[in-house]
Amino acid sequence: MEIQGKGYLSPLTEEAKTSLWVYLKEWLCSTDAKRIGVLYLAFATFMGLVGGILSILIRAQLAAPGPSVIQDASFYNALPGFHATAMIFFFIIPAFTGAANFIVPIQIGAPDMAFPKLNLAAFWILPPSALVTFAGFFFNSLPEFGWTAYPPLSTHAYSPIWGADFWVMGLILVGVSSTMAAVNFLATVFNMRCKGMKFFQLPLFTWSVVVTSFLILAATPVLTSALLMLTFERLFPGVFFFFNPEGGGDPILYQHLFWFYSHPAVYIMILPGFGIISEVIPTFSRKHIFGYPLMAWSMIAIAVLGFLVWAHHMYTTGIALEVRVGFMFLTMLIAVPTGVKIFSWLGTMWGGSLRFDTPMLFAIGFIAMFTIGGLSGVVLASVSVDIQLHDTYYVVAHIHYVLVAGSMMTLFAGIYYWYPKITGKMYNEFWGKVHFWLTAIFINVTFFVQHWLGVQGMPRRYYDYDPDFALANMISSVGSFALFAAQLIFVWNLIHSWKHGEDAKANSWYGDGFHFEWRMPSPPDHHNFHEPPEWEPIIRHHGGTHAELWERDVDGYHG
Amino acid sequence: MAAQNASVMAGPGPGEESLGVTNGKIGMWTFLVMDAMTFAGLLAGYARLRWTPGSDWPFPIEAFGVVGIQLTAFNTFVLICSSVAMVHVLAYQMRGNMKAAQGWMIATIVGGLIFLSIQGFEWTHLILDKWPFLFDSGYEAKYNLNFAATFFILTGFHGMHVAIGVIYNTIILMGMRSGKVTEEHTSTVEIAGLYWHFVDLIWILVFTFVYLI
Structure with missing residues (x-):
């Protein structure tokens, strides 16, 4: 059997050309950031499906009041926490890390990440830590304290089960993995930029990864410290009383430490997305991004403010009113830099010659629907x-x-956008659009009614509810099933197109891609660049029309 | 095996010169930011537990006894000396005197080991004599139990860093002996030094919070 491939997908040794096993080993032990990126994405897709199945179980139970699909309420209580854990720590964060692994070194003109071996190690911590985190499923000992793990519910007295210990330790491991990746990204972007790639020339996706890495670097260790304290308290119940008032501890302390991580974590999960949108919209509008410096500064502002708002998760814990008002003010302030971003995206589209391919559809859908989420925030x-x-x-x-x-x-926007670059094939545009429309519609069907349920007073995480809420819950459940089914189309499209798709051009999007990744073959070669590249700075000034700038810069990269 | 990239041990390699320093140095600095935040989390927890009205927190000098404080003060002195020795390692290496550099590296490692031994002695003494209530419910605690709990988690987490630093320095010493770390590899020693000084700095904070004030 001959294993073929193009660019970085090609086998590295003669042996690997004939033996699938050797080829696979080359992938799993590769220190090439592009291959590690693909591994991250594959792992994240798998865990995303796991998290999706957990959410389907939750919605199936909640479709009608009373015990129905899940007879065991304890089992149900464990589901929301594990759904959140799977989605946050093993789906969204690794998926962005994967995309960043592939794209960031290329965008700054580097051959690879700063520490290729550390990069591989950071990835390989993930699957074992997923196993540890989810170990409760194999022992039938599932913690029921949700993903927040507030004491006293999470202390030894109320959750005296092994599954809880494993869950806490698994999260510490994930934290280690993501801080390793953050150190790596920062060293890469700080020190491996090519000639001409000054900080305020960096593509915005790279900018977003820098800001996110700072957030990870400063926030994740605080969660680690809280989880370490929780672990000690659980393992030595008579000695450590950090969060247990019985021994002079303070349960609110845990919430402070937890949210000091978990609020910035929200930005860890959205800033790389902002970066992706800032790549997609200019390409499909055929214009440079509107307000580039403000786009970068607003991400920094969001990150800084993100550290100063954690107590808005704790308004009901009895902290002083003055403190709460301060946090309220700071929280509302975050809407300002976010608004700057939204309007800059709209400004980029304004007057552009738009093309509505799947990545652009997702980007526009994102702007519309994320704004709803921002306003409810x-x-x-x-x-x-x-x-x-x-x-x-x-x-x-x-x-x-x-x-x-x-x-x-x-x-999704990012994966559709870079799919031709990663695989060298075009995905199926028709099914991409179907996927977009189903996703956009059923997100609203699933989640919009939940606003109404909340205002009416339906509590979250409960196994059963008042029959008055039955109709809205049924709508939400049906929506969630359809939403999950739509994702299967996505996964099928990715796998099918990799084998059967058309070959992608170097600059796959009508020659409109602008950054370094579109100036190299699809898929890129093992070391990205054959000779050290040089970045011709984009001069952003008032005057020359956007179209002129665009044509001039892109010239020579079509095809 | 797979594509290997430029070595991170020697000076800046291709594509590593944006800031004019090695990747390793930036990696260590960013790692130290992360590590500092871990300690910040633990110290913030300590501060919150201690400075809460009615926390029943003892005055450390009374709780440890004067000898305990003095022993740890001596231990602090040892760790600072070890840090100074680490500076000499780099200084001699830069002048090309690897023999003296090795000698100072041994002094650095011995300093770390003395620190760990004294801390081990202190822990044993505290667990067995001072705080018998920890593992025997027959004894009653005289003050907030978290005085002991925060002591163990802070000094223990720091002690783990010292132990890792000793291993780290020993590996470099072995590299010097086998000729893998020569006078050209100053950045290797400098990066290890960054870590070692950081561990020292953190100890000053922990010592101040836990023993002095």
Whole structure:
């Protein structure tokens, strides 16, 4: 059997050409950032499906009041936490890390990441840590404290099960993996930029990865410290009382530390998405991004503010009113840089010659629907309103508009956008569009009614609910099944097109791609560049029309 | 095997010169930011538990006894000396005197080992004599139990860093002996030094918080 391939997909040794096993080994042990990126994406896709199945189980149970699909309420209680864990730590964050692995070194004109072996190690920590985190499923010992793991529910007294210990340790491991990746990205972007690639020439996706890496670097260790304290408290119940008032501890302390990570984590999950959208929209509008410096600064502003708002998750814990008002103000302030981004994207599209391929559809859908999530965030930021809405389905609706209509839509935009570059094949455009429309419609069917449920007072994470809520829950459940089914189209399209798709051109999007990744063959070769590239700076000034700039810069890269 | 990239051990390789330093140095600095935040999380937890009204927190000098504080003060001195020795390693290496560099590296490692031994002695003493209530419910604690708990997690996490640093330095020493780390590999030693000084710096903070104030 002869194993063929192009670019970085080609076998590296003679042996690998004939033996599938050797070829596979070359992939699994590769220190090439592009291959590691693909591994990340494959792993994330798998875990995304796992998380999706968990959410289907939740929605199946909630389709009608009373015990139905799941008879065991304890089992149900474990599901929301594991759904969140799978989606946040093993789907969205690794998926963005994978895309960044592939694209960032190319965009800055580097042959690879700064630390290729560290890169491989960071990936290989992930699958074992997923096994550890989900170990409870194999032992039938599932923690029921949700993904937030608030003590005292998560202490030894109330969750005296092994599955909980494994879950906590698994999360510590994921944190290690993602900080390793963050160190690597920062060293890469700081130090491996090619000639002419100054900081304010960096493509915005690379910018977003830099800002995200800083967030990971500063926030994740705080979660690690909280989880370490929790682990010690669980393993030595008579000695450590950090969060247990019985021994002088403080359960609110855990919430402070947890949200000091988990609020920035929301930005860790959305900023790379912003970066992707800032790549997609200029390409399909045939214009440079509107307000580039502000686009970069607004991401920095979001990151800085993101560290100062964590207590808005804790309005109901009895912290002082003055403190809550301060956090409310800071939280609402985040809407400003976010608004700058939204309007800059619209400004980029304004007057452009738009093409509506699947990545662009996802980008536009993202702008529309993420704005809904952003606005419901402003609603929740208000102290007096939040006290009513805390822990209701309104919060569930908000977070899913931000993470599904936000992060996931951007991820789809990015994957469709770079699919020709990664695989060297075009995906099936028709099924891509079908996937977009089904996703966009059923996200709204699934999650929009949840706003209403929340305002009416339906609590989140409950096994059973008032029969008055039955209709809206049924709508939401049906929507979620259709949404999940639509994702199967996506997965099928990716796999099928890799084998049967048309060959992609170097600059796959009508010659309109602008950054380095579109100036090399699809798929790229093993070391990205055959000779050190040089970046011709984009001069962004008022004057020359956008179209002229674009034509001049792109000239010579068509085809 | 797969594509290997430019070595990170020697000076800046191709495509690594944007900031004029090695990747390794930037990697270590960013790692230290991360590590500092881990300690910040633990210290913030400590501060919150201690400075809460009615926390029943003892005054450390009374709880440890004067001898305990003095022993640890001596230990702090040892760790600082070890850090100074690390500076000499780099200084001699840059002048090309690898023999002296090796000697100072041994001094650095011995300093780390003395620190760990004294800390091990202190832990044993505290667990067995001072805080018997930890593992025997027959004894009653005189003050907030978290005084002991935060002590163990802070000094333990720091001690783990010292142990890792000792191993790290030993590996470099072995490299010097086998001729793999020569006078040209100053960045290897400099990066290890960054870590070692950081561990020292963190200890000053931990010592101040846990023992002095």
